[in-house]
Amino acid sequence: MPTSTNDGRRPSSPAISAVGLRKAYGDKTVLDGIDLCIPEGSVFALLGPNGAGKTTVVKILSTLIGADGGQAEVAGHNIATEPDGVRAAIGVTGQFSAVDGLITGEENMRLMADLNHLSKRKGKQVVAELLERFDLVEAAGKPVQSYSGGMKRRLDIAMTLVGGPRIIFLDEPTTGLDPRSRHNMWQIIRELVSDGVTVFLTTQYLEEADELADRIAVLHEGTIAAEGSADELKRTIPGGHIRLRFTDPSAYHSAATALREVQRDDEVLALQLPSGGSQRELRSVLDWLDAAGIEADELTVHTPDLDDVFFALTGNNAATPAEEAAR
Structure with a gap:
């Protein structure tokens, strides 16, 4: 990992880096040597079945719990020796909303400004800007308990941004949201990244990782089973194919006889050819x-x-994160 300078940061250092992170609870090993290197201004998605250790990774990197082994830096600060520096640089939005439903959205925001030790003038300015950015101005004076799920989630992230963090941990930010609210949240995440914010995302929706993440890691049985861009990960998996369907039985049988390595479905007159999906293969x-x-x-x-x-x-018997959440 990079060595910090006097200000605790190197311009070329990654936003988050970790080597050999380990964590166990009793005789159960949750993390068994995790390595990460997440560039600034990117979206990193961590996928895995329930119990794989995703939340444990987030808790360690955000200094909520300690690791049993390994080391990590967040925003150029060592999580073990400089936890205050880490906490000053990050924002964390958990799976469940942390807003107070009995007070208004604006009061929630002002409370967060006070917790971040902003001056009254600065706090008022930041709160106003964030309420406008997250389209919450009209609802700002209403009790949060009257908000929709999407509005609560937007408020939750707006509160996370009050302190101006450059790294944000989003733990399943769109769980329970309707499709429109989910897409609105995706747009918010894209805007954050365009401003240079680094987003560490855990999600139960695989299409969400595909849509947003620059890099994706799959956590399984305490280790990183694979990491890469969505396209890189997809290319490692066999099973791509071209499917041809015919209505003319003679054309079907002619093609089935001539083509090699083809799977036949005589009932529906369809042929399946292995393919990586490249333009060259399709043209051929x-x-x-x-x-x-x-x-x-x-x-x-x-x-x-x-x-x-x-x-x-x-494993083929494993449920996707979304399927597990629906149980």
Whole structure:
């Protein structure tokens, strides 16, 4: 990991770095040597089944609990020896809203400004700016218990931003939100990153990680099973294919006889060819069909998605995080 300068930070240092993080509770090892390197101004998503240790990672990096082994730096500060520096640089939004439903949204925000030791003038300015940014001005004077789930989540993140953190931990930020509110939250996260904020995201929605994350890590049985961009992870999983469907039985049988390594479905007159989904492979199949004078009525391309990645890395019997949450 990089060595800190006098101000506790190197411009080239990652926002979050960790080497060999370990944590056990009794005889149960939760984390068994976790390595991370998360660049500034990026979105990092941590996926894994329930009990994989995602929340434990967040708690260690945000200094809520200590690690049993390994070391980590957050915002250039060692989590074990400089916890105050870490806490001053981060914001944490948990899975469950931390807002007070009995007071108004603006009062919640002002309380957070006081906790961050902002002056009255500065606090008033920051609160006003964040209420406007998160489209909460009209609701600011209403008790939070009257807010919708999406409004509460926006307020929760707005409160996290009062202190101006450069690194934010979002633990399942869209759980329980309707699709429109979820997409609104995605836009907020994109805007934060465009401002240079680093987002560490845990999520139960695989499509959310696919949509937002620059890099994704899959945590399984205490270790990082795989890490990379969504496209990189998908390319590691076999199962991509091109599917051809015919209405003319003779065309179907001609194609099935001529094509190699093809799976047949005689009932629906469909053929499945292994494929990585590249443009070159698709063009090759189309050129062959043209040259042979065979016309397929339907052609579809399937490439592995994050569901496929998740099942391949954690076992086909494992439920996705979203499925586990619905139980």
